[in-house]
Amino acid sequence: xxxxxxxxxxxxxxxxxxxxxxxxxxxxxxxxxxxxxxxxxxxxxxxxxxxxxxxxxxxxxxxxxxxxxxxxxxxxxxxxxxxxxxxxxxxxxxxxxxxxxxxxxxxxxxxxxxxxxxxxxxxxxxxxxxxxxxxxxxxxxxxxxxxxxxxxxxxxxxxxxxxxxxxxxxxxxxxxxxxxxxxxxxxxxxxxxxxxxxxxxxxxxxxxxxxxxxxxxxxxxxxxxxxxx
Amino acid sequence: xxxxxxxxxxxxxxxxxxxxxxxxxxxxxxxxxxxxxxxxxxxxxxxxxxxxxxxxxxxxxxxxxxxxxxxxxxxxxxxxxxxxxxxxxxxxxxxxxxxxxxxxxxxxxxxxxxxxxxxxxxxxxxxxxxxxxxxxxxxxxxxxxxxxxxxxxxxxxxxxxxxxxxxxxxxxxxxxxxxxxxxxxxxxxxxxxxxxxxxxxxxxxxxxxxxxxxxxxxxxxxxxxxxxxxxxxxxxxxxxxxxxxxxxxxxxxxxxxxxxxxxxxxxxxxxxxxxxxxxxxxxxxxxxxxxxxxxxxxxxxxxxxxxxxxxxxxxxxxxxxxxxxxxxxxxxxxxxxxxxxxxxxxxxxxxxxxxxxxxxxxxxxxxxxxxxxxxxxxxxxxxxxxxxxxxxxxxxxxxxxxxxxxx
Numbered sequence: 249x250x251x252x253x254x255x256x257x258x259x260x261x262x263x264x265x266x267x268x269x270x271x272x273x274x275x276x277x278x279x280x281x282x283x284x285x286x287x288x289x290x291x292x293x294x295x296x297x298x299x300x301x302x303x304x305x306x307x308x309x310x311x312x313x314x315x316x317x318x319x320x321x322x323x324x325x326x327x328x329x330x331x332x333x334x335x336x337x338x339x340x341x342x343x344x345x346x347x348x349x350x351x352x353x354x355x356x357x358x359x360x361x362x363x364x365x366x367x368x369x370x371x372x373x374x375x376x377x378x379x380x381x382x383x384x385x386x387x388x389x390x391x392x393x394x395x396x397x398x399x400x401x402x403x404x405x406x407x408x409x410x411x412x413x414x415x416x417x418x419x420x421x422x423x424x425x426x427x428x429x430x431x432x433x434x435x436x437x438x439x440x441x442x443x444x445x446x447x448x449x450x451x452x453x454x455x456x457x458x459x460x461x462x463x464x465x466x467x468x469x470x471x472x473x474x475x476x477x
Numbered sequence: 478x479x480x481x482x483x484x485x486x487x488x489x490x491x492x493x494x495x496x497x498x499x500x501x502x503x504x505x506x507x508x509x510x511x512x513x514x515x516x517x518x519x520x521x522x523x524x525x526x527x528x529x530x531x532x533x534x535x536x537x538x539x540x541x542x543x544x545x546x547x548x549x550x551x552x553x554x555x556x557x558x559x560x561x562x563x564x565x566x567x568x569x570x571x572x573x574x575x576x577x578x579x580x581x582x583x584x585x586x587x588x589x590x591x592x593x594x595x596x597x598x599x600x601x602x603x604x605x606x607x608x609x610x611x612x613x614x615x616x617x618x619x620x621x622x623x624x625x626x627x628x629x630x631x632x633x634x635x636x637x638x639x640x641x642x643x644x645x646x647x648x649x650x651x652x653x654x655x656x657x658x659x660x661x662x663x664x665x666x667x668x669x670x671x672x673x674x675x676x677x678x679x680x681x682x683x684x685x686x687x688x689x690x691x692x693x694x695x696x697x698x699x700x701x702x703x704x705x706x707x708x709x710x711x712x713x714x715x716x717x718x719x720x721x722x723x724x725x726x727x728x729x730x731x732x733x734x735x736x737x738x739x740x741x742x743x744x745x746x747x748x749x750x751x752x753x754x755x756x757x758x759x760x761x762x763x764x765x766x767x768x769x770x771x772x773x774x775x776x777x778x779x780x781x782x783x784x785x786x787x788x789x790x791x792x793x794x795x796x797x798x799x800x801x802x803x804x805x806x807x808x809x810x811x812x813x814x815x816x817x818x819x820x821x822x823x824x825x826x827x828x829x830x831x832x833x834x835x836x837x838x839x840x841x842x843x844x845x846x847x848x849x850x851x852x853x854x855x856x857x858x859x860x861x862x863x864x865x866x867x868x869x870x871x872x873x874x875x876x877x878x879x880x881x882x883x884x
Contacts, residue, residue, distance in 0.1 A: 299878050302780070304780055304878040305878045324785075325784060328779060328783070328785070329782065329784065331781065331782050332781065332782020332783075337777075337780055337781055339777065339881065343773070343881065345482065345774065347482065347486055347488075347489060348482065352478065356482075357781055357782060359479075360782045360787070361782075404781070408782070
């Protein structure tokens with residue numbers, strides 16, 4: 249089943265001054281359950297593409313269909329609701345809420361979805377267990393290592409039961425072991441629960457684990473290949 | 478969880494939050510303290526005016542206020558006295574005979590109001606006997622005794638036993654003069670009053686101005702009530718009982734007292750408004766800093782699905798929490814300091830000449846209307862909400878993609 253379909257996406261920054269063409273007609277289709285890495289040199293448009301797929305930015309031209317909805321037609325408030333229900337985010341710099349514990353960080357998205365307290369807690373604990381943090385649930389981000397924080401971020405991304413998870417260079421700030429652990433967890437969730445993951449990355453370890461690699465160069469898809477893992 | 482999040486957010490930077498809480502607390506304390514001071518001063522002026530000169534009620538001939546002619550007398554004071562005894566416990570009255578005239582010594586002369594009093598009754602109404610600083614308060618039976626203020630004595634170069642001549646119109650409008658001997662010198666604490674009034678025995682004055690028709694003329698009956706809240710009821714009852722007279726309360730007699738009385742509430746509100754206005758800017762500054770240093774985090778919250786209403790609400794709550802911690806602190810401090818100064822007073826005798834000039838006591842006892850605490854609570858909440866609007870708008874105007882730079 250197709251969860252993401254972009255058609256002829258263009259993105260131009262500063263159109264009236266010095267235009268910067270970040271994306272130049274990107275057509276991309278992603279199916280349910282994919283484990284896809286978007287790669288390319290700096291300035292190739294990876295982050296812009298992820299921002300647009302994530303509903304955080306709008307294309308200058310073209311359409312983005314997520315679960316049969318054209319998100320380029322949604323208002324700001326509709327987009328916020330859409331992101332809350334459909335998309336899980338893992339940010340490069342962890343971006344947890346520093347004053348909440350790991351458990352509260354994970355349940356926060358479910359609170360926004362108005363899930364009742366018992367269910368919130370149960371799922372938050374389940375997810376933290378799944379990412380190997382059963383003993384760190386009551387710790388605040390400042391009491392966790394970078395790798396542990398990023399695992400909390402993965403648990404939070406999954407808490408809302410999203411259609412897919414977008415992760416922008418999720419291993420960029422992690423050491424080798426933490427990166428491997430995080431990738432193991434995401435690969436396991438992908439295989440066992442058929443969760444769709446889309447990464448932008450420079451990290452060869454991530455690229456090696458991806459089953460599909462989309463390479464962007466100068467805002468266009470240069471290659472789109474599948475690989476055996 | 479949003480209230481919890483807001484509460485924890487304010488303790489991210491405890492130093493900054495404590496500074497704002499202290500600013501709010503001290504602001505509220507200052508507003509209450511100033512309000513207590515202003516109310517105490519105004520109340521001191523009102524109390525002094527009532528106890529020293531105006532009394533709670535005064536009865537005159539209806540025409541007397543327009544034209545202070547000696548012919549406009551009120552009926553026998555005894556009838557008012559017996560009515561008061563039946564109607565109001567704790568009411569004291571003093572019948573007065575009044576004439577305007579001149580007082581002259583060998584050195585100088587002044588325009589004055591001569592007040593003929595019954596010594597014991599006047600003492601019960603204005604406490605004049607307690608204000609004698611030299612000589613005596615009509616203690617001997619000697620005729621034509623006179624009480625003047627120390628300021629008047631200085632101006633006339635008079636002292637105890639000095640002979641002074643009073644000149645005024647009698648009830649036939651003929652000029653009459655009589656020599657009086659100073660038997661006592663008083664200080665009321667109000668310069669304007671001291672410069673305007675001299676006191677003689679009522680019988681002496683009546684003898685000098687009377688006619689065959691009015692052998693014991695009385696122009697004014699001043700009534701002092703131990704229960705001040707009885708004023709309006711008793712005024713109506715007296716007016717009803719003595720329809721040919723004009724019964725006025727202290728507000729009608731002395732507009733300055735009414736002005737002070739009406740000022741009490743508004744002055745408190747003005748102090749509160751000025752301090753809250755200053756606090757708004759302090760709180761806006763702090764909350765703006767709190768928002769701007771969390772731009773990335775706020776962007777992340779909106780990226781993961783926290784809508785603008787919730788972000789707005791969270792910032793408003795953070796501000797309200799800060800204020801609600803500071804407010805009780807300030808109110809407690811305010812209450813304690815007002816209670817202390819209310820009990821022991823603030824001694825302003827260093828400014829005694831100014832205080833006397835304005836009819837104020839030298840020791841001011843602070844007090845506030847209990848409703849001020851409610852007004853402060855409402856004002857702080859409104860201030861917090863007002864101050865939170867700009868930072869909260871700033872927060873919701875953030876574009877998640879710009880705030881977090883990249884997902």
